[in-house]
Amino acid sequence: MSAEENFNLYKKCVDVQSIQFSLEDFKRFQKSTNVKIKKDRNCIAILSLTDHEVEIYFIGVLEDLRGRGLGKKLLKSIVSFSKNYGANFITLEVGINNIQARNMYFSFKFIEYGIRKNYYKNSSGIREDAIIMKLNLKT
Numbered sequence: 142m143s144a145e146e147n148f149n150l151y152k153k154c155v156d157v158q159s160i161q162f163s164l165e166d167f168k169r170f171q172k173s174t175n176v177k178i179k180k181d182r183n184c185i186a187i188l189s190l191t192d193h194e195v196e197i198y199f200i201g202v203l204e205d206l207r208g209r210g211l212g213k214k215l216l217k218s219i220v221s222f223s224k225n226y227g228a229n230f231i232t233l234e235v236g237i238n239n240i241q242a243r244n245m246y247f248s249f250k251f252i253e254y255g256i257r258k259n260y261y262k263n264s265s266g267i268r269e270d271a272i273i274m275k276l277n278l279k280t
């Protein structure tokens with residue numbers, strides 16, 4: 142899939158006020174060996190790979206199809222991928238008010254271990270704290 146196609150899928154899976162990545166970012170991701178895009182027709186995840194860690198930059202499902210298990214299915218495949226990759230941890234940042242996502246991560250035994258104050262700024266200029274979450278893959 143091209144960067145344009147991935148970007149178009151991302152735009153359909155992200156809430157408009159939370160768009161963080163541009164087409165230029167997706168072009169950069171396409172060229173990078175440290176970024177992995179996982180997706181199917183209805184959902185997409187962007188992962189950053191370092192030596193011992195996989196960071197989830199984004200995971201999203203088409204709005205009309207949320208709440209039907211697709212997010213969990215994609216996250217399960219990310220956990221399997223991360224174990225095979227040899228990562229010790231999966232980390233991520235999530236908006237403090239994003240209850241759906243936080244619940245999903247809790248159900249996979251992610252723990253919350255930090256907070257970044259006023260980390261996100263949405264398209265209306267409203268700031269939101271980010272919670273830092275982590276899943277230990279080696280226990």
Ligand SMILES: CC(C)(COP(=O)(O)OP(=O)(O)OC[C@H]1O[C@@H](n2cnc3c(N)ncnc32)[C@H](O)[C@@H]1OP(=O)(O)O)[C@@H](O)C(=O)NCCC(=O)NCCS
Nearest residue numbers: 199200201202207208209210211212213240241242244245
């Ligand atoms: C977060 C997101 C990916 C979850 O995907 P989804 O397909 O809707 O989620 P699932 O149906 O697989 O449900 C996974 C879990 O999320 C939680 N959840 C889902 N919908 C929820 C809701 N309306 N309220 C509270 N928790 C909810 C539950 O814990 C659920 O597990 P359960 O069904 O065993 O209780 C999806 O809501 C989304 O795309 N949001 C916009 C993008 C985003 O905010 N991404 C996260 C930031 S990185």
